[in-house]
Amino acid sequence: MPTIAGKINCTPLMLAAQICALLGFACYAVTLTTLQAQWDLSNFESGLIASAFFFGYILVVPLATVLTDRVDARKIYLFGGLSGVTGLLGMGLFANGFYSAFFFMALNGAGLAGTYMPGLKVLSDRVQYGEVTRHISFYTAFFGIGAGLSYLISGWILEALGWEAVFEWIALGPLTALLIVWLLIPALDKPEWRGPLRIQVGDVFPIQKWKMVLQNKEASGYIFGYTAHSLELFASRSWLVAFFVFCTAYTGEAFFLAATTLAGVINFFGVPASILGNEMAIKIGRQNWICFVMLTSAILGIALAAATGQGWWVIALLATGHSIFIMADSATLTAGLVTSAQPQIKGAAMGLHSLMGFGGGLLGPAIFGFVLDLSGSQESQSAWVWAYFSIVIWGVLFVLFERRNGWSSRKPKSPTNS
Structure with missing residues (x-):
């Protein structure tokens, strides 16, 4: 689908998308004690569910970011937003214990992997003026705004509507981020991105490229x-x-x-x-x-x-x-x-x-x-x-x-x- 934007300043749009994508960051931290009591979880199990977010992130981020060398990072971002929405809705609608919560929190973490660094690549590929590091510094700094709002908004929803509503309503965040990038960020076409896309095991853990880095x-x-x-x-x-x-x-x-x-x-x-x-x-x-x-x-x-x-x-x-x-x-x-x-x-x-x-x-x-x-x-x-x-x-x-x-x-x- 073509975007509705032409030549625009992508930085404000990516900052807004960054905040929205991060609204699911602290959902579990806010609801941890509630879920621990309701599901009769041990502290170790509660901690593992929290770790699942980072597990999902680490599992996906190598492939997600390496692919940005071969396709427009905007495409990776859309998949990341969809994963975040799925993980949050799954937590709110279907999670009922340790294993299901671990799975859906990992999906949520995978969603961040598909949006955070690929979002930075979306921005850096499109900045054509000024000191590029200033655009990057705003983008990375806005992680704090998204995370802070995640704590505050999740806490308000928990107090008013219960833990399920926290995940269900916060899912609107990554959904909004997805729509911003899909509809408002112009697609790019570079010569190195053309041709068939073949994914190999080495793409997930590109050891040779990492050695070069x-x-x-x-x-x-x-x-x-x-x-x-x-x-x-x-x-x-x-x-x-x-x-x-x-x-x-x-x-x-x-x-x-x-x-x-x-x-x-x-x-x-x-x-x-x-x-x-x-x-x-x-x-x-x-x-x-x-x-x-x-x-x-x-x-x-x-x-x-x-x-x-x-x-x-x-x-x-x-x-x-x-x-x-x-x-x-x-x-x-x-x-x-x-x-x-x-x-x-x-x-x-x-x-x-x-x-x-x-x-x-x-x-x-x-x-x-x-x-x-x-x-x-x-x-x-x-x-x-x-x-x-x-x-x-x-x-x-x-x-x-x-x-x-x-x-x-x-x-x-x-x-x-x-």
Whole structure:
């Protein structure tokens, strides 16, 4: 079907689609305790259902992104939107226990795999003017808006209509994203996309292309940095509410907002942090900015955990600062990868970037919880310090390793096209 758009600015449309596609991101997190009680799930089973989202993402993202080197990424996006809609509707209409929920959450994660990085390729293929990294930084930063709205809207629906309605109504999000890209984003036709499309096993895990990506020292640095960044980010998002609850119990002083609301509000600070962080990186050099941000984030993470027992405003301020600096290099890492990867393997590079990033996201919450149990459980202040240490140390190690091995600190180029 032809699009109804001609020559238009695709960036605002892709930002809107990004928000809509991400509305299913936190549905399960919001409904977890309700489903755990209703289905009599163990904590391990509940955690596995949450992990199913990332399992589905990791399973699909290599193929989805590599295919963007061979077809218009817009086509991949449409399949991703359909998968997200199916997964969310399946959860609301058919899920009745562990196995069905695991399946439908994996479909939901596969939907994100088909929309997030392919959506970035849709955008980068169509940007023909200005500093391309600015468009990329807005796109990646809007992940925070979509995720934050997912927490808030899912919570409102749960309170008003019940857990089934959360998934059923939120399914309108990826459906809207699909329609935006289908109807409003112009199709492209490049010579390298013509001819028959043959999918082989090597397309799913393109080892040779990934080796070529990793041989590029600059590109591989951004990928490993994104892995450390994602590990800290997703661990922090997973445990921040529990940390606020512990702080309230420890001091007996309630926060000015509910723990879930405060965590959601703090999440929004990542949006300007990511955008402005990329602007700083353009001025002082991407690698210099990334190293500064990761070290500062580590300091703030430890300070946050050590501040237990202080007033609520101290905790809230440090949590906001930590969130800001976690996100301050997000767009820079992705933009750096996009602009440093060779054009003929850019899709494979983006696939590896996303795969390792969400792999870090899978590990982060588990590492945090393991260290928390190992060092004294949730009732111990020192345990929280060690748990935060266990997730921020990866960024520090990354900085030390890359600086020692000569990761370039030169000022980045400012191309007008990717």
